[in-house]
Amino acid sequence: MNYFYKFKTQLMKKQFFLYAAIGLLFAGCEKSAPGSAELKTADEISIVVIGASTAAGRGADPIDSAWVNRLRLMTASNPKTLKYINLAMGGYTTYEGMPTGFTKSGRPAPDTARNITKALSLHPDLVMITFPSNDIANGYAADEVMSNYARMTTLLDSAKVPYILFGTQPRNLADSVKRVVLKQTSTAIKSLYSNRANDYFDAFATSSLTIKPELSFGDGIHVNNKGHYIIVQTVLNHPVFKAVIAADSTALSRY
Numbered sequence: 001m002n003y004f005y006k007f008k009t010q011l012m013k014k015q016f017f018l019y020a021a022i023g024l025l026f027a028g029c030e031k032s033a034p035g036s037a038e039l040k041t042a043d044e045i046s047i048v049v050i051g052a053s054t055a056a057g058r059g060a061d062p063i064d065s066a067w068v069n070r071l072r073l074m075t076a077s078n079p080k081t082l083k084y085i086n087l088a089m090g091g092y093t094t095y096e097g098m099p100t101g102f103t104k105s106g107r108p109a110p111d112t113a114r115n116i117t118k119a120l121s122l123h124p125d126l127v128m129i130t131f132p133s134n135d136i137a138n139g140y141a142a143d144e145v146m147s148n149y150a151r152m153t154t155l156l157d158s159a160k161v162p163y164i165l166f167g168t169q170p171r172n173l174a175d176s177v178k179r180v181v182l183k184q185t186s187t188a189i190k191s192l193y194s195n196r197a198n199d200y201f202d203a204f205a206t207s208s209l210t211i212k213p214e215l216s217f218g219d220g221i222h223v224n225n226k227g228h229y230i231i232v233q234t235v236l237n238h239p240v241f242k243a244v245i246a247a248d249s250t251a252l253s254r255y
Contacts, residue, residue, distance in 0.1 A: 044081045045245060048119040050097050051130035054169070054231075055088035059222030067231040074236065078245050085122055087114040093135045094148035099155060107140075116152045120159055126244040127156055128198075128235070130166035133221065136178050137171060142185045149189070153196075162252055164240050165189055167199040172210045172220030179209040196255055200234050 049055050049068055057066030064073065072084050089096070095108040100117040102110055112118060119127050129152060135145045149165060156163045167186035173179050183201060190199040204227060206212055211220065215227040223231075235241050243251035 044083050045078075045125045045247065046083045046085065046122060047126045047128065047244070048085045048122055048124040049088055049128045049130070050114060050116060050119050051088040051128075051166070052092040052132060052134050053088070053090035054132050054222060054228075055086065055128075055130045056090050058090055059217035059219075059224055060228045061225065065225040065228055067228040067235070070228065070232040071235055074232065075245060080245070080247060082245060085119075085124075087118060088130070089114055091134065092131065093138060093140065094131045094145055094152075095135075095140075097129065097131065097152065098148055099151060102151070116155055120155065120161065124161055126241065127161055127163045128166065129153075129163060130198075132166070132169035133171040133182055136168070136182050136185065137173060142181050142188065145185055146188060146192070153193070162240050162244055162255060163196060164198050164235070164238055165193050165196055167197060167201055169223070170201060170205040170209050170211050172216075176208075183209055195239055198234055198238055200230060203230055 053059075055068055057063050057069065060066035060069075063069060068084060068086050068088070072082070075082050089111070092111070092114070093108060095102075095104070096111045097115050098110040100110055100112050100115060110117070116127075116129075129149070131145075136142070153163060153165065167189045168182045169186075170179065170182060173182075183205070186199055186201040190197045204211055204215055204223060211223065211227075215223045215230070217224045217227070239251070240255055242248075243255075
């Protein structure tokens with residue numbers, strides 16, 4: 001009996017230390033996880049970007065000239081620390097940004113590591129959504145794009161998370177109808193989302209709705225450093241962005 005009791009006691013001690021070690025291991029993993037809630041402090045404002053190649057930095061050289069990186073540098077002295085999490089990926093459409101679990105036949109599935117669901121899981125103070133031209137270039141209808149944005153922004157509204165929805169950009173598409181659709185989509189975003197939209201289509205477009213040569217990266221799709229600079233200025237001057245970084249809840253209540 002004594003031997004059994006002694007054996008059981010030793011076993012329980014070993015189990016205790018094993019579970020304690022496992023607990024410490026998982027605790028360490030949670031603290032190091034990128035974007036985890038534990039990394040956010042009371043004096044920190046978290047800004048998440050979802051989108052495609054322009055937001056990922058394509059067209060900028062060096063990469064510090066990309067608009068998200070410029071924004072990070074230009075707001076480094078903000079009284080509250082601004083934490084930028086860029087989930088954008090080249091080639092993506094609004095479908096990759098759709099909520100986890102969304103499906104539509106013949107369309108890409110959401111990327112669960114870079115979509116709106118992921119963005120919300122990071123407890124953001126602001127989400128910026130920007131898919132400039134891939135949807136229309138791939139032949140998706142403007143109505144599809146607007147429907148996708150409606151799903152994303154409904155989730156943000158429900159979570160009471162401020163957002164900025166970027167309009168489209170011109171692209172040197174051979175199909176002139178698609179170029180017109182890009183312009184019409186940007187106009188629709190501006191009309192529907194008002195102060196939460198960020199529309200700079202005309203600043204980038206020629207009369208034929210292609211990219212202005214002085215702003216073109218040279219591939220007919222992306223803008224160069226000058227174009228990225230224009231984008232960052234529109235963000236810095238955007239009323240929602242200014243209200244968020246100032247932590248002005250009164251101003252945000254208007255949007």
